[in-house]
Amino acid sequence: MREVILLLAEVVNMFHEIIWEISDRLGLGLTDKELHFWVIGILGVIGLLFVDLIFHAISKWSITAISFLFTFAMVLVFVFAVEIQQRITGAGNMEFADAAYSILGFFAFCAAYLVIKGIFRWTSKS
Structure with a gap:
């Protein structure tokens, strides 16, 4: 269980660091709260697009x-x-x-x- 939680945390952390670096390079100066807004927002919409495609296909069955x-x-x-x-x-x-x-x-x-x-x-x- 610990390993699964650590893996999930690592995936989220990876996105966190990528967006943090992009933010710094663009000079946006995002706060940690703003960064969380973007990370969870982007991961959420990617999840929504994936789930939406899958559910539309499944709904036909x-x-x-x-x-x-x-x-x-x-x-x-x-x-x-x-x-x-x-x-x-x-x-x-x-x-x-x-x-x-x-x-x-x-x-x-x-x-x-x-x-x-x-x-x-x-x-x-x-």
Whole structure:
């Protein structure tokens, strides 16, 4: 878990440093808050463009797939928040395996839901 958080932090830091250097070379003199505005803004819009393309393509097949992806993103955020909270409060160990099992639980329950949904659709058409 620690390694994943460090990797994510390194990616954000890389963008932070690139934009910071561009800002300095252009003489913009951005404050740290302004730099955060630009870094998160740029990363966010890149993410939005990517997600928008993917969701438009998926919407032609299934709205449930979009619901799954959105919920999966929320579950990932929640899982990381729980692991970080455990580290801060000492209520448990911050481990990647805990996060992996959490995600596995989400997949298992989603699979069960989709099987039940499929059975209801199959039986209602008969």
